[in-house]
Amino acid sequence: MKIISLLFILLLFISSNANSIIYSSIFKRDDTNNNTYPSDFNVSQECYEEDINSEYSNECMSTMVNISNYKEKCLIFKSEKCQTFYNDSNSDLSKYYPICTQDEQSKKIYNPIVFQTLINNVKSKCYTDENEELCPLSLFRITQPNIPIDYSTVIDDTCKSKKCTESFIEYMSKKTLESYSAYEEVNTNHKYSYNDINMPKQIISKLKSNECRSMHATSNAITFKNNDIILFSLLLLFLILLN
Secondary structure, eight states: OHHHHHHHHHHHHHHHTTTEEEHHHHGGGOTTSGGGSOTTOEEEHHHHHHHHTOHHHHHHSOOOOOTTTHHHHHHHHTSHHHHHHHHHHTTOOTTTOTTTTTOTTTTTTSSHHHHHHHHHHHHGGGOBOTTSOBOHHHHHHHHSTTSOOOHHHHHHHHTTOHHHHHHHHHHHHTOOHHHHHHHHHHOTTOOOOHHHHHHHHHHHHHHTSHHHHTTOHHHHHHHHHHHHHHHHHHHHHHHHHHO
16 A cells, blocks of 8 residues: 555656756756756756757757867857857847747746856857967866866966966956846845855956966967067068178
């Protein structure tokens, strides 16, 4: 009799959850924020299926990026198809996700503000320096996707490249008060603190500081190299004219 009762309870549980999917699975692409959201937040089965079957989700929002495939993945992210998707997502997602943008359970996620944050995270895995090597932020994001960013270490390493510094500033500038507010609407149990909201400004300030600029060794080395080439060319031209 106890076994029958347990089976009946299990059947009720399965049927009650048949039309919903764990929220964190939708945010599988946002690997830096999975632990921010409650595991019991659900979206509809229809929205979930629309997302996992979407060519744009699978190609342009993939988090399956590692050291072996990042060049291939980044080429896809930078493709005309994905760039158009990113730009369109800034204003209207309905033509890509007609179900999710209308579904009451999921439309808070599938809105331009939240989605632009997800896109920002995807793009941050493809930043490169002047020598086309991965920037420290991208390297950290790829190799430690589920660990909070160690900003102090990443900033110091980033300052060695002007290009990486500019990319990092772009990444942090997308973390706005509006985006924090949108995330709080998604997860009403989480409230951002003053330090959380003020952190991007502090990091940008460090990246724009004279101390950071003075460390742009990679860009300076390239400048010196270019100057040497120009000087050598002028000297060679001068010698030719003398003859």
